[in-house]
Amino acid sequence: MSNDLPLYYALCMQPVPATEAAGRVAQAAVLLAAAILYKDIGVGAFVSSMRLACRAVRQIGSNTHTHPEFIQALAQVKSGRGVLKAIEAVGSRPLVFTAGQATVLLKIRVFLRDAFEGRMPRDGVERKSHPQPPVGPDVPEPDVPEPERGEPEKPPPRDKSGGRPKRSPAVRRVAEVDDLVAEHWIRENATEGLPSADEVSEAAASSAESPRRSTVAVNVPLNVPAHFVSSRQVISRAKFAARAIATSAQSLMLAGDRLQLIDLEAAERYATGLRSRAFRQPSEGVSQGAIVAAAMLITGLSADGLSDLKIVEQLAQVPEPPDAHYLVVSDGVLVIPGPQLVDGFVPTSADQEHYRPVAEQLILKLPRELAWIQMLMEFAGKHIGGSPFNDPECVGQAGLFVSAVNDRFGSRLTPSRISQFQPRQLFATSGDRADVALLFGGKADARLYYYAPTVAHLVRSHHSIWLGVYKGMGLSVQDGAPAHEDSLPWPKSPGPYIGSRCCPTDRGVAAMVEAVIHHCRAILTGRRDRARTRQVHNAIVAYTCQMVMWHTGIRAVTDPVELGLYDHASGMLSVSDKNTDSYYASRLVWVPPIAQRQIAAYLEHLVEFKNSYKKTGKDTDKKVFENLASRGNTLFFIDEDDAPTAVRVEMLRQQVPQGHVYPMNAQRHYLRTRLRELGVPAQTxxxxxxxGARGEEPYGAHSCYSAARLRSDLEVPLQHLSEQAGWTVLRGLRS
Structure with missing residues (x-):
């Protein structure tokens, strides 16, 4: 069943809260071990042990064959090797293990030792493809071919005087089925290219400071796209990405908050010294580099990206919509253009009132309390009307400033960390990539096409970043974000929202639901002949589909709601609404109670509808009944020939009244925006x-995401939106 219905398999194997943290630690260790093996020799030779380790992680997360002391020790581990040590420590204690508990420990221990101790696979066939070289003083050095252009340099050979036998020298090999690239080098050092212990500690540093979440951080530099994954490769997906979807028990931070703030404070101290001339004749490049770095800090752009930054004196001089970032000297603000949603939906002028009005720009207040921002504003005042950062030397100047700061204060500042400071801090606090993309740009992030928050929300999010910086540096600033929208410096027209133009208003959704209910009730009344019975059935099918889609965000595709994949007991519905044959985009959604009752009402109607053909006794109607009975309990339309047809988007459009102005996917824009405004976590x-981004799929084989958490996060907000819209249960034919 796990191959045919992997979503149900994922649902039944969800972790319980008591062991979720331990399951995530084991999961992170297995992912890290898979990454090490992939960087070293590829995971093709370790598929068996990796599959067993992944199954053991599932068992830990679901509290199956787990020892309480092992769970307690595992939940406190902070590194991959720590998991291996915890397994060995528990195994050495005088504890009584069942056969199942011992097997779980053995499965993970074998795979982790393969990765962390550089062991070769134990299968004879695989060993032949990776032969061990002889070791001894009389063995000549092997001829190592020169690397081709573009390939990485091979590490120097190890000393043969001691230690474990080294692997074979770098050789080219034919790509295996599971390889992500056509060819690569085999490396001796199993940890080369992976984060050091200090880097892992840095990534996990923010967890101790944020009371809102606990964190298990893994930072593995594997930027490999996840392509089609067959049922046999579902366990091997661990090598595609080393991040699982964030929940309260795991949120992968892009950087540690405290260490980022320490480096930023070092730059501030150095800039203060530059302004007070406390340093001995700093080079002009360092002073100019501080200005370039300040521009990178406030815009989130790289030194190369600053070429389009323009400087004006008054806010009125910024064109509408802005064609680039604008630094306004007199007001001390930064104007950034709204997101460029290529091929995004744009409503007609007649339908504008049914959608949220969207602004074309954001106006953000600059942190002028910082010394290097003050240097930037002084520099900008001398270059009004120009683009002074359109200079190829800006990159080198920023590097000089960073080097000077690091040399003086021992910090680990880089130009990239400066430009990414605000995006990383915002994501670390809000966890919503859409907020980050709206403020600092995103590479066509799909979330931007469905998200239209208030400008006030983004302005407050931006303000909170610098409020935390001021407090961390001990600066005296006015606490609190702007309290009212009227006090925020954005244009009053066209509206206080930004992002998607296809986000319906609450009033528009309520009007749409009222029109749909009135249309269906009009069809349900009156005398019912055969043609009228077909109309009633088709109207109930369309209404049921619309209600489920507006409560779950299912895409408008052929047969969007498959009742054969609906579990009446839990209210969970398996969804596959992408036009592919894989389960990569599939997921579980929770159907709220009102939609569950509507599904039950449709099933009651379906029984009576089928019997209406059976009761006539006609041979033609008998054939129709047999045809309908073969469809089972599914949603389907009936054509004029009494033949069941699939629920297609064009037929759904024909079933809605004239007052239904929204496109069939508008519910996704509405839910993405309104649920976020009601406090639902972005990951949910x-x-x-x-x-979910690649590597963050909630129901992949490597994920410990709990479907029960989905329901707990959505239950109250969805109930609020449903009551506000006025959805109700409609019944069709009755016995």
């Missing part, structure tokens, strides 16, 4: 809508 919304 991404799991609901199928927007």
């Amino acid at each position: 919304i991404d799991a609901l809508l199928g927007h």
